[in-house]
Amino acid sequence: MDRQDLIAAPRRLDTPRLRLEAPRVEHAAAFVDSLLRTLPALRFVGWGQQARDLAWSEQFCRRGAELFDTGECVIFNAFHRDSGAYVGRVDLHSFDFEAPRGEVGYVVDEAHAGQGLMREAVLAVMALGFSLGLARIQALSDARNTRALVFAERLGLQREGLLKGYERDAQGALCDMVMFAALAPRHPMPGG
Secondary structure (H helix, E strand, O other): OOHHHHHOOOOEEEOOOEEEEOOOHHHHHHHHHHHHHHHHHOOOOHHHOOOOOHHHHHHHHHHHHHHHHOOOOEEEEEEEOOOOOEEEEEEEEEEEOOOOEEEEEEEEOHHHOOOOHHHHHHHHHHHHHHHHOOOEEEEEEEOOOHHHHHHHHHOOOEEEEEEEEEEEOOOOOEEEEEEEEEEOOOOOOOOO
16 A cells, blocks of 8 residues: 555545545535534644634645645545535544554534444545555544544444553643554454
8 A cells, every 4th residue: 555545545435324525625614614613522623723714614625635635644524415414524644554554533513423424434434444455544532532532432443552641632731642443354453
């Protein structure tokens, strides 16, 4: 697996209830509306610390498209197939092509939390990652973010351990992170 595999990845995925699309500037209004609605729940997300406007969202979507086009990240905005409503964002990033591994990230629109839609979206993106050649997909969550910890386990990710003082949180303080991971079906988890 290499960057060319990511560049060649599909820009749209369909699941039973969702349409996942690579970021486009046309997504900006739905994205910023979701951000403003979800802001109180984004305390662990760096870009979710303040209200943003449409111009910022347009640039954020353009940058996401560029990252996908250059193979830096695989990013999808998820929309409900029936209503067209924005559901959330899922990405694969921080690739190590030698391993090969990447990290999954996700943010749900609060209006759609608890419906299983983000789980459906994340599992589809993880399946894509494995089909592109990833042997491991990991997720890092702030140890204080109990909602994210529970969600990672519901995705079927295995909790691997606590990383003390691993990185700075969105407010700039050092924080502990919990590592979760899943291996591609052809690479079963040791001891699992």
